[in-house]
Amino acid sequence: MxxxxxxxxxxTPVDPIVAEHMMHCLTEVWGNPSSVHSFGREARRVLEESREMVARLVGARSNEIIFTSSGTEADNLALLGVARRLARKGRHIITSTIEHHAVLHTCEYLEASGYEITYLGVDRTGLVDPEDFRRALRPDTILASIMLANNEVGTIQPISEMAAASREAGVIFHTDAVQAMGSLEVKVDDLGVDLLSLSAHKIYGPKGVGALYIRKGVRLEPLVFGGGQERQLRPGTENVTGIAGLGMAASLAARQxxxxxxxxxxxxxxxxxxxxxxxxxxxxxxxxxxxxxxxxxxxxxxxxxxxxxxxxxxxxxxxxxxxxxxxxxxxxxxxxxxxxxxxxxxxxxxxxxxxxxxxxxxxxxxxxxxxxxxxxxxxxxxxxxxxx
Ligand SMILES: Cc1ncc(COP(=O)(O)O)c(C=O)c1O
The missing domain is CATH 3.90.1150.10 (Aspartate Aminotransferase, domain 1)
Known part of the structure; x- marks a missing residue:
């Protein structure tokens, strides 16, 4: 049958071209990207090529992309990273009731740590009203996180309208674009977002690797501490094979x-x-x-x-x-x-x-x-x- x-x-299933590229990197490009010798430099090259491919897919510069272990980690880094960095400026965050648990559970954790969260409701079709969003902005709001497309019903949110209102108010705007990547044309400048999460396994890449776009000038606190990898925002020896898979998947998504x-x-x-x-x-x-x-x-x-x-x-x-x-x-x-x-x-x-x-x-x-x-x-x- x-x-x-x-x-x-x-x-999604792994695209055979992605799998082939990963197999090559797994067996042939096994150096540590932080090493200065030729083995390390080869691995570094794979990392930076992948970063460039992901950046191109979302219309960003490559130094605005940080690799993570998943879409979940990218969401966590965005929310916790900004909340901790800006705790002295304010402690109010806006999100919606239909976010993925990677965002909702992080918000619940922040709520328990003294932050105040506004959960915007949606209409019968799953849409957040940008007017509700505008009304929710306050002087102590530091961050907003609204998903680009919902994973259960597929509803696409009017992100650019909300991100514009957010920018006017000086509030950092994050979008979880994990489901939208590969299906929609996603460009960070068109959307006007400051932070954007994506995940390889939803675009015919491997599981266990994702990325966070961080607009130049936006500062975050890291969640883990160690070496200086990923501009100290995500230390730990990089998952070169997984990142190579994400890069190739992003490049295929852009073309196809x-x-x-x-x-x-x-x-x-x-x-x-x-x-x-x-x-x-x-x-x-x-x-x-x-x-x-x-x-x-x-x-x-x-x-x-x-x-x-x-x-x-x-x-x-x-x-x-x-x-x-x-x-x-x-x-x-x-x-x-x-x-x-x-x-x-x-x-x-x-x-x-x-x-x-x-x-x-x-x-x-x-x-x-x-x-x-x-x-x-x-x-x-x-x-x-x-x-x-
Ligand atoms: C909207 C959304 N955000 C985040 C995630 C989490 O991504 P990952 O599975 O890479 O942790 C998913 C996965 O289902 C998702 O659909």
């Missing part, structure tokens, strides 16, 4: 994004149409027009999302409920709850996230196996006395 992977928001995205979006639209035509009682979650091109989050009324996912898995189809870390626990998604869903409706949501490796046959396979699964689950539920 050919398996179908439609969970690219959780992670437009054509990849067009294909992925037309497959996503085909899946969306097919599901709506074949299954009654389906509603789209998130914004119909301001949405990541590969993302389709739907509620299928009268059935538990988890039951659908298990049955799809038995047929070799991989999709997801809320985010990957929320899946497995039957917790309703904090994103859907923030969008005003009831716990029951939130539990009925499933997310298909398509990627570069998906084909028309994959979409046809999902459209073939999903309707009978839903029908059977609904019959079982009606037998148990629940209508929908």
């Amino acid at each position: 050919k398996r179908v992977y439609m969970d690219h928001a959780a992670t 994004r437009a054509s990849r995205v067009q294909r992925i979006q037309s497959l996503r639209d085909m899946l969306e149409r097919g599901i709506k035509e074949r299954i009654p009682g389906v509603t789209l979650n998130g914004s119909p027009d301001r949405r990541l091109p590969g993302l389709l989050n739907v509620t299928i009324q009268g059935v538990e999302g988890e039951s659908i996912l298990m049955n799809l898995d038995l047929k070799g189809v991989a999709a997801s409920g809320g985010s990957a870390c929320a899946a497995g626990s039957l917790e309703a998604s904090h994103v859907l709850l923030a969008m005003g869903f009831s716990r029951d409706d939130a539990r009925g949501a499933i997310r298909f996230s398509l990627g570069a490796d998906n084909t028309t046959e994959d979409v046809e396979r999902v459209l073939q196996v999903l309707p009978p699964i839903v029908e059977r689950l609904r019959r079982m539920r009606q037998g148990a006395g629940y209508g929908y």
